[in-house]
Structure formats: structure tokens, C-alpha cells
Amino acid sequence: MFESIRGRSVLVTGGTKGIGKGIAAGFANAGARIAITGRDAASGERAAEELTAAAADINPAGGEVSYISGDVSDHASCRAMVAATVGKHGGLDVVCCNAGIFPASPVAEMTPGELEDVLATNLKGAIYTVQAALPALTESGRGRVILTSSITGPITGNAGWSHYGASKAGQLGFMRSAALEFAKSGITINAIMPGNIVTEGLESLGPEYRASMEASIPLGRLGSVADIANAALFLASDEAGYITAQTLVVDGGQTVPESLQAMV
Numbered sequence: 001m002f003e004s005i006r007g008r009s010v011l012v013t014g015g016t017k018g019i020g021k022g023i024a025a026g027f028a029n030a031g032a033r034i035a036i037t038g039r040d041a042a043s044g045e046r047a048a049e050e051l052t053a054a055a056a057d058i059n060p061a062g063g064e065v066s067y068i069s070g071d072v073s074d075h076a077s078c079r080a081m082v083a084a085t086v087g088k089h090g091g092l093d094v095v096c097c098n099a100g101i102f103p104a105s106p107v108a109e110m111t112p113g114e115l116e117d118v119l120a121t122n123l124k125g126a127i128y129t130v131q132a133a134l135p136a137l138t139e140s141g142r143g144r145v146i147l148t149s150s151i152t153g154p155i156t157g158n159a160g161w162s163h164y165g166a167s168k169a170g171q172l173g174f175m176r177s178a179a180l181e182f183a184k185s186g187i188t189i190n191a192i193m194p195g196n197i198v199t200e201g202l203e204s205l206g207p208e209y210r211a212s213m214e215a216s217i218p219l220g221r222l223g224s225v226a227d228i229a230n231a232a233l234f235l236a237s238d239e240a241g242y243i244t245a246q247t248l249v250v251d252g253g254q255t256v257p258e259s260l261q262a263m264v
């Protein structure tokens, strides 16, 4: 499965933990070369070593993962991350814009700084990364952009996360116009919309949050990072080459029931 991924050059922002690390693992197991980024160098280096070793165990032709330090909320940093990836791999085929934060803040109390942090990381960070990667993706001739959006914002609401929802819905607005600009270069751009996925970030919201989310998911479990990685691998594959500007919800059916009573 996903044979076309072998040898591809992939950049995963926020690939040092959680969903991004899971996406990087999926690409590594499929034989790609991956650069993961994040701000904390210690956890980034550790993740790269761990992912490379795990990929070699699973697949003798398993890919190599390296860590590149960077902050997606900083335009120059995004350019440097992309340049380092291109320098290391000799090109760039797939960009997964995944880095994101989700601090809660009710509208009535939200400070300009809190709003700016969320928009700068989740929305501007994705745009800066795609902008920086565009020349290399064009050069690739089969460039792929995969955004990690969310069900929160584009489909659902969650009290306390209005700024987050706006950032994730904003990513989709960016995607649809960018897809039209990129199509002539053979670049596709799509978004995955995860439901509640078990990650370090989600665990930090506490056991009560986790239990209430579990109860609202028809498939009866939170998602795994592998569930998201599989969607990303598909969207990056040759088989998905005719799909652009689309969203793929990966949520165990969470967005379907009208209420808890609607589930059996």
C-alpha cells in the first residue's frame, strides 16, 4: 500500500509530537525521507531518532527522519525550514502543515495576545509554510500540500475554542483559493479534519474532557495518530492525484449524531 510514497521528500511541521509525529511515522514506514519541525530541539532530535529506528524495524527500505528546528509563526523561520529540507533531500514533494496549538479562552476573556498566538501558529503558520515551499513543490511536478485542520470550526463549535475554530476554518478558505493557483503546477492541496485524536496535546486537556469526547463518538474510541497518518498517506499518494481542495473528516463518526440520544 502507498508504494508511490517511497523516496518522496516530505516536510511535517509540528512533527515532533502527536499527530505530526504519527504522520511522520506513516511516511517513514512507507519509505519516504522526512524532515520534522518543532520549536523544542530536545524532543525533536529524540523523535527523529525514534522514528528512523522504528521505520527500519518495520521496513528494511524504511525512510529516514531528521529534525529541523523552526517556529511556524515566524515567516523567516518557515523559509529556513523549507530551505533546510530541500538542502537535505535535494527537493520537496509533500508538505504537511500540521503544527498547531489549542489553548482554551472564552470570547469574553480572550486577550489580543491569545488570539494572535492561535492565528499566527495555526493559520498564518500554514500559509507561511506553503508560501515558502511553493518553488520546491512546483519543481517537484507532483507537489502535495496536506493541512491538518479540524472538525472544530469548519463543522462543529466548542465553547472556549472560538479563536481555534476560526483558525481551522480559515485554513480551508486559504486552501480553496490556493488550490486554483497551484493546479497549473500539478500541486494539490487538501485538508484532513481530525476529530479527537489521542496526543500529548489532547491529554493535556484532562481526563474529564477525554471521557466526554469518548462518549460522543459512534465508533466508541478516540482516534489514533495512525488514523490521521493513513489519510495523509492517501492524499500524498499518486492514487489521490486528481483530488484537490477537498476535506477528509477522520472522526469516528463524531460529527454525525444530532445528540447523544441519536446514538445506539
Ligand code: NAP
Pocket: 013, 014, 015, 016, 017, 018, 019, 020, 037, 038, 039, 040, 041, 043, 070, 071, 072, 073, 098, 099, 100, 101, 102, 121, 122, 148, 149, 150, 151, 193, 194, 195, 196, 197, 198, 199, 200, 201, 202
Ligand atoms: P501536540 O501533541 O501538542 O503537538 C503539536 C506539535 O506542533 C508539536 O510538534 C509542537 O512542537 C508543534 N508546534 C506547536 N507550535 C509550534 C510552532 N509555533 N512552530 C512550530 N511547531 C509548533 O498537538 P496535536 O494534538 O498533535 O495537534 C497537531 C495538529 O492537529 C494541530 O494543528 C491541531 O490543531 C490539530 N488537531 C488535533 C486534534 C486532536 O484531537 N489532537 C484534533 C483536531 C485537529 P513544539 O512545541 O516543540 O514547537
